[in-house]
Amino acid sequence: MLETKLGSLRLANPVLSASGTYGSGWEGRTFSDLSRVGGLVSKTVTLRPRHGNPPPRIWETASGMLNSIGLENKGVEWFLADTLPKMRTLGPKLIINIGGETLAEFVQLAELFCSAGIDALEVNLSCPNVQEGKLLFSTDPRMTERTVAAVKRVANVPVFAKLSPNVTDITPIARAAEQGGADGITAINTLIGMAVDWRKQKPVLSRGIGGLSGPAIKPVALRMVHEVAKCVRIPIIGVGGARTAEDVLEFLCAGASAVEIGTASFVDPAVFVGIVDDLERLLTEVGSSVGAMSRSMLRNLPQPPPMHGRQAELPR
């Protein structure tokens, strides 16, 4: 009833941790039985160690939070030696999120992880490409396609492209990822925002801006998952603001085949198993399944009229 598929990756249920919000899973192992989670997504791993940004890095906002961690991590060598073996003892499917500053770095990371043995790769395309004026990979269809294609060439596991919502239109990027051979799309990463300390007359976060996550972004994430679902045939991992089984079902209906839970795990470190239990209960109640719910809005509903048309119809 709860099983789902992301390309060739079979998951016992559609509930995954999100990248950067549950460490490697190891830190959370005492809170609940993590073997019951559909899969664990690692924090973004980079080739070299990264110290990340100076504090302050986080700030709570209305129904959400801003972060600018700066991809702090000890690098792939440490991850392979120390973290991956620990993750393996936890039970669920392991999806490793990788981040590169160049196309070559993505390829190198993919090779290292595929030979180490993992279940899937998630390519964090919200990374600046240092060879292309620090433009984020995921803001450009060409860079997205090339990066995904290069990773696919060396990967022996499914590859998911994680997209940034900070673009005028996500659909050409999603199509580019599909064109590059991605086995799935993860949407969305955080929305860029800012918090201001008016007494100091400066931004709260050290880097000025940060990524917004949490319940505040759920409507945006649902909209983008739905838009992507309408333009690609590959499965989608929905992420952004989900914290309950109902939220997971909403993402499934809108077009997702699995859902990552990020900020909600800060609120409740055992959130995943609670969602899995509730999901089972809700689906039993309505006599449905994850498979039937997934993408159901694309099957059931007539295509919504284009945006400008809809706005024109709204009563003033």
Place this chain on the structure above:
Amino acid sequence: MQTKLLRVRRVRDLGGDSFALEIDGPIPTTLPGQFFMLRTERHWPVLLPRPFSLFDRAADGSWGSFLIKVAGPGTKALVEQRTGEGVHVTGPLGRPFSDDVLEPVCIAGGIGLAPFLSLARRYRELGRPLPRLLFGGRNQAALAGIEDFAGIARVFASTDDGSHGFHGLVTQLLDSLLVSKVVQPGETVFCCGPDRMMHAVAKLCEQRGLRCFLSLETYMACGFGVCNGCTVEVQGPRFHGWPYSKACQDGPVYESCELSLH
């Protein structure tokens, strides 16, 4: 470690916007300096849970309490809880004060008193000498919670306005105790309080040849080491050259020489 839904036993108003939030157990064994993430079960007005030191705990863990000063919506919701209402409690979290220091000089400002009651109780249980507690506040009302230390600590209070105890800052109190040899150079200070006070205490300790540990109140999101948000700039062998540390895991207690105090 787990998140438990526990029940409020009662909330005691200690004056000066401070409250003791008492919670029915089971409260796990906790070392002085460790903390818990708290969130009300209903009507939690914000998103993230909030960190609090454990103030007191029954020897059998059947209840525990938190010393809470109202600072914003989260703390307000917690102290407005009524008997029987639910609180989500995660912990104990973080690294405690070193347990190897047999006769610490505890210095607290305001709500920074919280970690030292369980320290005093623990030291009595272990048959160690009574810890010295220097507690400073703006005025008498700011010394909420101090009565609980009667008989389990040697208490020295100071107020900025002289309304209670030593007239002056807690650093001046420390200096006077060095003169009267109640505190000797080479001893170890455990300090918790507002940033400015902790910085002043750390500086004075350095000048007077005292070792100094600070318990930081760093802004946190998760409290259990997964968000990388509670970053503190650090130096020293414990961090293997890494310039940052997670206050919720490596801290909240740091030796002052590990911190870049500006």
